[in-house]
Amino acid sequence: MVRPTPALAAAALSAVSSVVSADVNHATLEGMTVWGYQGWYTGNWKWFSPAEVIAGPPTGDQRVLTDYIPYVADYPEECREPTNFVLADGSTANWYYSNCSAVVEKHFQYMQKYKIDGVFVQRFDGAANPNDQYYEAGVQVLQWVRQYAEQYGKYFAVEYDYSGLKPSSDPSTYLSILKDDFTKTVKPLFDSPSYIYQDGKPVIEIYGGGFDNGGTGPQFQSLFDTMASTGVTPWKILGVPWTWQQQQPPANDPNQNWDLFQSVDCIQPWGVGSYNSASDFANYYKNALKTGKATADSLGIKFSPVIHAGTENSNAAFNKSSGVPKGAFGQGRANSTLLQYSLGNVTSADLKPHFVFGAMFDEYTEGSQILPALSWNELPPNPNPGFAGYDDGADPYVYLDIAGQWTAEFHRTWGQQPLSP
């Protein structure tokens, strides 16, 4: 197993800087490795379709929506949902609920045990709308994240996902929903000692700027401006496509994205889908991350790479004409080496980004999770309708372990003490 070398740790360690706000010390984003937290498993609907039937070997138009089966042995029974899938050992496969406090608490216990800094909680534009079916569940998960981050000495921030914005979207609707959500639900979190700050400002990421057919540069600027209009200017991170550097004005910038890119504090090109093997990663590192960091430096903004453990999205994206789900594509994780290589490179002094974002902590749907999952030889054998597994013999917690090892290494790169107690 490739691990960072602790020998490098010796030189000049300094304490992580912190700022004072609302009479509490907040940890600073610089040097952190954070993971995206979906918290969206609020029922069978996110694991299986249709949601009303008990999940099991699909018949007719039924579909499995997850690429991996979660490992749920650490969750109490009331947080699990039994399925009709029978595992290789004859036991029943279970889903779990994100909106169960013991699940969120266990996740923070994992972060403590494996020395992972924390998470960016994903907040989709729809889910921030009180009319949304899952609004209450999302707010509940966010409150538990705060509670357990504080209890276990971990850190979090909020990331809005506005990838659903269209140039034709009506600003009077989405801006007022954002303003309400930011004011009522998100701003109160800034008082938490676990909320992540930078330069005295609470960190907020908005994902989805600069994508084809997505919202325009001015629309995304208005999202940040709306937050600032409530009296708190966040430290602004923008999630963009990995091809963002090509959108130079005037010829390649019809949606005025370049001005937006220059106006934020930190740019974060999305990395899921950009590589699936060590050699792909080498190209990505050279052509998107190294050049992206140099471009961000030249614009005077910070840079954050996105890495992942391997990802596929085979089952959720399945459609009949594209063929059967590709369970075996889970080999794309290369038995954990893909995560090791990608973290090893982005946490090095050679790139030294402002912070590292891992996609994702809990996303079994696209198969990018670092949470424990079942291995190939545990999956339902007759037949396996397209689940991928971790390698036989691998520790189910291997990805949490690797994430923590490189988190410590990245703090060393920044000359910091690890944040974990």
Ligand SMILES: *[C@@H]1O[C@H](CO)[C@@H](O)[C@H](O)[C@H]1NC(C)=O
């Ligand atoms: C989780 O959220 C769903 C959707 O709102 C709700 O039906 C369910 O009761 C919630 N589960 C728990 C344990 O609160």
Ligand SMILES: *[C@@H]1O[C@H](CO)[C@@H](O)[C@H](O)[C@H]1NC(C)=O
């Ligand atoms: C299904 O997959 C095919 C082939 O990849 C694609 O052309 C088509 O658009 C997909 N249909 C839907 C509804 O996504």
Ligand SMILES: *[C@@H]1O[C@H](CO)[C@@H](O)[C@H](O)[C@H]1NC(C)=O
């Ligand atoms: C960087 O990635 C390459 C594969 O692209 C790998 O061979 C190398 O070991 C990685 N470096 C570190 C420090 O992990």
Ligand SMILES: *[C@@H]1O[C@H](CO)[C@@H](O)[C@H](O)[C@H]1NC(C)=O
């Ligand atoms: C994957 O790694 C585990 C140790 O983490 C090892 O036991 C297993 O043999 C490996 N599998 C493959 C296919 O290399």
